[in-house]
Amino acid sequence: GQQVMQIPQYQHVQEGEDFTTYCNSSTTLSNIQWYKQRPGGHPVFLIQLVKSGEVKKQKRLTFQFGEAKKNSSLHITATQTTDVGTYFCAGPGTASKLTFGTGTRLQVTL
Amino acid sequence: EPEVTQTPSHQVTQMGQEVILRCVPISNHLYFYWYRQILGQKVEFLVSFYNNEISEKSEIFDDQFSVERPDGSNFTLKIRSTKLEDSAMYFCASSVGLAGGVPSYEQYFGPGTRLTVT
Numbered sequence: 344g345q346q347v348m349q350i351p352q353y354q355h356v357q358e359g360e361d362f363t364t365y366c367n368s369s370t371t372l373s374n375i376q377w378y379k380q381r382p383g384g385h386p387v388f389l390i391q392l393v394k395s396g397e398v399k400k401q402k403r404l405t406f407q408f409g410e411a412k413k414n415s416s417l418h419i420t421a422t423q424t425t426d427v428g429t430y431f432c433a434g435p436g437t438a439s440k441l442t443f444g445t446g447t448r449l450q451v452t453l
Numbered sequence: 454e455p456e457v458t459q460t461p462s463h464q465v466t467q468m469g470q471e472v473i474l475r476c477v478p479i480s481n482h483l484y485f486y487w488y489r490q491i492l493g494q495k496v497e498f499l500v501s502f503y504n505n506e507i508s509e510k511s512e513i514f515d516d517q518f519s520v521e522r523p524d525g526s527n528f529t530l531k532i533r534s535t536k537l538e539d540s541a542m543y544f545c546a547s548s549v550g551l552a553g554g555v556p557s558y559e560q561y562f563g564p565g566t567r568l569t570v571t
Contacts, residue, residue: 376559376560380496384564385544385562385563385564385565386496386544386546386560386562387562388559388560388561391558391559431495431496433496436558436559436560437558438484438501438503438508438548438550438556438558439484439501439503439508439509440498440501440508440509440511441486441498441558441560442498443488443495443496443497443498444495445495446495446496
């Protein structure tokens with residue numbers, strides 16, 4: 344079946360440093376979604392990417408969908424303590440199913 | 454802002470017992486899902502539900518599991534004869550399906566039910 348892997352599994356940064364998580368799918372995706380899960384919380388939808396090579400920005404977060412639509416990345420500029428959590432890619436977003444990636448846990452310290 | 458609600462927040466049960474986890478999806482959403490997350494691991498898809506029937510289910514969703522929409526608001530997950538390995542956080546989610554004529558499958562998750570099987 345479809346597998347979605349993310350690297351790194353865990354990243355610890357100092358506040359103000361940048362952070363990137365990479366997502367790779369075993370199959371081509373029609374779209375990819377990103378979710379954030381705070382410690383003890385539930386996944387919260389961040390964004391959906393649909394087009395090959397698409398780049399979207401949300402304030403300090405930049406999301407990219409690969410040209411082959413099999414990989415994606417999330418980059419956070421100048422991390423803050425509020426960015427702490429686990430970031431999951433998931434795809435494709437269809438009516439019937441969403442396959443989550445393995446997740447990257449981000450820890451930010453002052 | 455509308456949100457998905459789940460009850461109970463924590464359920465402790467003995468091995469072999471049946472449990473029912475309850476969810477109230479967002480009112481205008483048409484697609485409903487159950488996921489589980491074992492502590493520290495990824496979110497795993499269990500089942501999706503649309504138009505009063507299962508759309509898709511994973512290998513995890515075997516005969517031990519069933520889902521139901523008993524009325525216009527609730528969406529339930531029943532686990533028969535629970536096993537120790539069923540201990541996990543169970544999340545319900547919903548999506549609208551169509552927004553302004555455009556497919557929209559971003560999923561809204563509830564706060565989860567932590568199931569502990571002893």
